[in-house]
Amino acid sequence: MRSRFSPASHTARVLVRRDFLSALKGWGLYVAAFVSLLASSFILRSHLGAIKENNILISSDPLNYPLFISLVVISFYLAIISVISISREKDQGTLEVLFYGPVNCSSYLAAKYIKDMLLYLVMVGFFFVYFGAVSGFTNLAFSWSLVKAIFLSIFLVSCIVSFGLFISSLTSRMRTSIIWLVGILLVFLAVQIFHTMLISLEEEALSSSLLYLRKTLEMVSHGIGWISPFSYLNRGMQSIAIGSTLLYGMSILYSLVYSFVLLVFSVLILEAKGVRG
Amino acid sequence: MKKSSLFFTLILALLLGLLVSRGLAQAPPIREQLVYSLSVFDGKTYTKGFAPRGEDTIYLIANENNAVSIRYTLVYFWPITARYMAGFKTLNEEVEGTLELLRDGKVIRSLEKEDNVVFYPEGYFAENSKMYLHEEAHAFLQKYEYATKEYYARIDEYYEKTREYREAFEEFLESIGERRKAGEELSRTQVEAQMPKQPSPPEGVRFYTTPVAKDYILNLPQGTYQTRLRARDGTIVQDSQKNLVAFVRRRGGTIGYEITPGNRWTMKESSNDPSKTIYASGKNTLYLRPFLQDEYNDLYYKKLLDPQNVGTSERWIWVHTTPIKNALLDLLSKGKLLERIERAPYYVKQIPGPELGYEILEYKEEEFPERSPSFEGHKLEVSSVSGRGKYDFRLEKGEGEVMDGSEREILFVRKENTNLLHIISIFPLIVGVVVFIQRKRRAS
The missing domain is CATH 2.70.50 (Coagulation Factor XIII; Chain A, domain 1)
Incomplete structure (x- = not known):
């Protein structure tokens, strides 16, 4: 156990530096950041339009919703690069070569995880610059709540990265990994939509078959609420909207536990399947 | 692949069809139910409502008077508002008995019905009201009835004065006409000064008191309780068990x-x-x-x-x-x-x-x-x-x-x-270009 989860710090550091710099030199991060901030800009534009139309808006954190939209977009990007990272190296045989050296599963996965988190920290920098500029140009307050939301987003993104790495450890081909990731996320989404649709109707309005379906979806949805990384994102943002310190703290704790559990599972699966698996 | 997607689409269509047909084709079923009829203090005034059988908990503000009665009525589900509605106009049968209040399974109070009124100091549509019990309730109702009686007396007086005013006004117009015919010249100010004064209508009763009602009065310290109705024959009335939560402001x-x-x-x-x-x-x-x-x-x-x-x-x-x-x-x-x-x-x-x-x-x-x-x-x-x-x-x-x-x-x-918002969002691309140029420079 000790050797399996040992830090293997030097190797991990080399891997992190190599992958992180490679990602920084590519266009992916910048394009994803641009798309996510552009999505925020559209939201902000309609927000300002609403203030103009309604005369007033009372809010403590008008920039939090645009941040949430940006987070969803950037999360998709990070989930995809997490899922690609291992399976591509498996696919190309790089992983096998790496494992002839002083690399083990835990150090390898830790390096991938840290690299993705560092990429997100770059994104956090972009968020601060972007929302600071937005606040300066529009007079919408850069509130303490926004800072809290950005800080919390680090933990929520950690869930998404771990989820991507977990899916990646399960599959051996890059294309399969992406199909699995997209498929699972779509299933999560479909369950969420159907469940929301059915719980909005009272029992009296439903036939017995639909009642059974609703009960089943209720259970599935409850389970998915703990599996889907986007549920953590949703819960975290809600805790800020509600202003509950307890839920905020719980959100961080749950995210850390979720990430840790998925990373441990990923290590175990990778070890069990081997570098060619 | 094609077969499975076709199957999935058919299932989805069937489910949606079931959903729509159930919603459109059937009239809402009406059932007789035992409900709690409520008049609860909401922090400023009294709000009326009812708790149908499906709602097992009633929430109240602690240390305030709240009136509760238990009735049989017709309950139906109204899909447009997604709520159960009560048809009190069709069936409103009060159930007699003793309301028992329990905590941790032990009966801590047995309540009988008490006289109560809700007093609105600035009128029925104003923002605040207060509940009064027993003698005070009767006193406040009497105060309102007396004020209303006084008001109607003033109204009668006003109508009488208005009738007198109209007569006097007609006489005045006639006399002015005669004086003018007689050659007297009268300025507008003089006419207005001699004109009879129109009486003002009396001011209405500003406050309001509801008629005296007999309800179980719940005034509870903060906490969680259970309640049930014990009928006169000593049995517990079916479906009368509810939880009660008395809460305070934060x-x-x-x-x-x-x-x-x-x-x-x-x-x-x-x-x-x-x-x-x-x-x-x-x-x-x-x-x-x-x-x-x-x-x-x-x-x-x-x-x-x-x-x-x-x-x-x-x-x-x-x-x-x-x-x-x-x-x-x-x-x-x-x-x-x-x-x-x-x-x-x-x-x-x-x-x-x-x-x-x-x-x-x-x-x-x-x-x-x-x-x-x-x-x-x-x-x-x-x-x-x-x-x-x-x-x-x-x-x-x-x-x-x-x-x-x-x-x-x-x-x-x-x-x-x-x-400018869209322009600001381009800046990560600018950072990307800077990184790209530096990389090119280093490579060369």
């Missing part, structure tokens, strides 16, 4: 504002938290009504208003309780006092025509006879130019005494910079 006595924008007075906003900023655009007229407010748990409070409501137990909401009437509103810009604004009555005048507009005018009794003001508030006129984008306001009571928690900030958004 914070109280702070100041909240109801804000009415001048251009849409029906769409009111609330500013209950000093940490929340009021964002505005262009030139604005805002009418502010300050209130004392209490903070309650969202779930508990919404369930108190209607047991069928849904709420979030982690959320807290502010409830405006008592209007603050004797205070001045200070408008400041950069810490400098610009204006002290008094509370004034306003009248919303509908503008006839196809545009369905209105204007808000300062209410003066002589300009709007026999009409009441639409609302009272502090009129705040602000614009992005004079305040340079930022204002503050607060309430002042007495001489320079600022009321705690009354401070708010108004920020004017710069909508002219809206187009």
Whole structure:
């Protein structure tokens, strides 16, 4: 156990530096950041339009919703690069070569995880610059709540990265990994939509078959609420909207536990399947 | 693959079909149910409602009188509002017995019905009311009945005086006509001075008291209880068991504002938290009504208003309780006092025509006879130019005494910079270009 989860710090550091710099030199991060901030800009534009139309808006954190939209977009990007990272190296045989050296599963996965988190920290920098500029140009307050939301987003993104790495450890081909990731996320989404649709109707309005379906979806949805990384994102943002310190703290704790559990599972699966698996 | 997607589509269509056909084809089933009829204190007044069989918990504000009765009625589900409705007009059969209150399975109180009234000191549609019990209830009802009797007596007197006035006025017109015919010259002022005075209608009864009702009165300390009805024969009435939650406010006595924008007075906003900023655009007229407010748990409070409501137990909401009437509103810009604004009555005048507009005018009794003001508030006129984008306001009571928690900030958004938002979002690409150029340079 000790050797399996040992830090293997030097190797991990080399891997992190190599992958992180490679990602920084590519266009992916910048394009994803641009798309996510552009999505925020559209939201902000309609927000300002609403203030103009309604005369007033009372809010403590008008920039939090645009941040949430940006987070969803950037999360998709990070989930995809997490899922690609291992399976591509498996696919190309790089992983096998790496494992002839002083690399083990835990150090390898830790390096991938840290690299993705560092990429997100770059994104956090972009968020601060972007929302600071937005606040300066529009007079919408850069509130303490926004800072809290950005800080919390680090933990929520950690869930998404771990989820991507977990899916990646399960599959051996890059294309399969992406199909699995997209498929699972779509299933999560479909369950969420159907469940929301059915719980909005009272029992009296439903036939017995639909009642059974609703009960089943209720259970599935409850389970998915703990599996889907986007549920953590949703819960975290809600805790800020509600202003509950307890839920905020719980959100961080749950995210850390979720990430840790998925990373441990990923290590175990990778070890069990081997570098060619 | 094609077969499976076809199968999935068919299943989905079947499910949606079932859903739609159930919703459209059937009339809502009506069932006789034992329900709790409620008249509960919501922090400022009494709200009526009922708890159907499906709602197993009743929520009440602790240490306040709340009236409860148990009745058989017809209950049906109304899909449009997704709520159970009670047909009290068709069936309203009160169940007699003793209401038992339990805590941890032990009966702590057995309640019999008590006489009660709800007293509205500023009229039925005003914001506050209070419940009175026993002799006090009868006394308040008598006070109202006496005031109403007095009012009707004054009305009779007014009609009599009006009849006398009309007769006197006709006589006066005749005498003026005769005097003019006789060659007497009378100025308008002289005619007006001799004209009989029209009597004014008497002022109505401002307060209201409900008729005396007999209900179980629940006034409980904070906590969780159970309740059930024991019939006269000693048995527990079926479906009468409910849980009771008596809750208290988390914070109280702070100041909240109801804000009415001048251009849409029906769409009111609330500013209950000093940490929340009021964002505005262009030139604005805002009418502010300050209130004392209490903070309650969202779930508990919404369930108190209607047991069928849904709420979030982690959320807290502010409830405006008592209007603050004797205070001045200070408008400041950069810490400098610009204006002290008094509370004034306003009248919303509908503008006839196809545009369905209105204007808000300062209410003066002589300009709007026999009409009441639409609302009272502090009129705040602000614009992005004079305040340079930022204002503050607060309430002042007495001489320079600022009321705690009354401070708010108004920020004017710069909508002219809206187009810059898309340009700002390009900056990660600029960073990418810089990285790319540096990489190229190093490579060369």
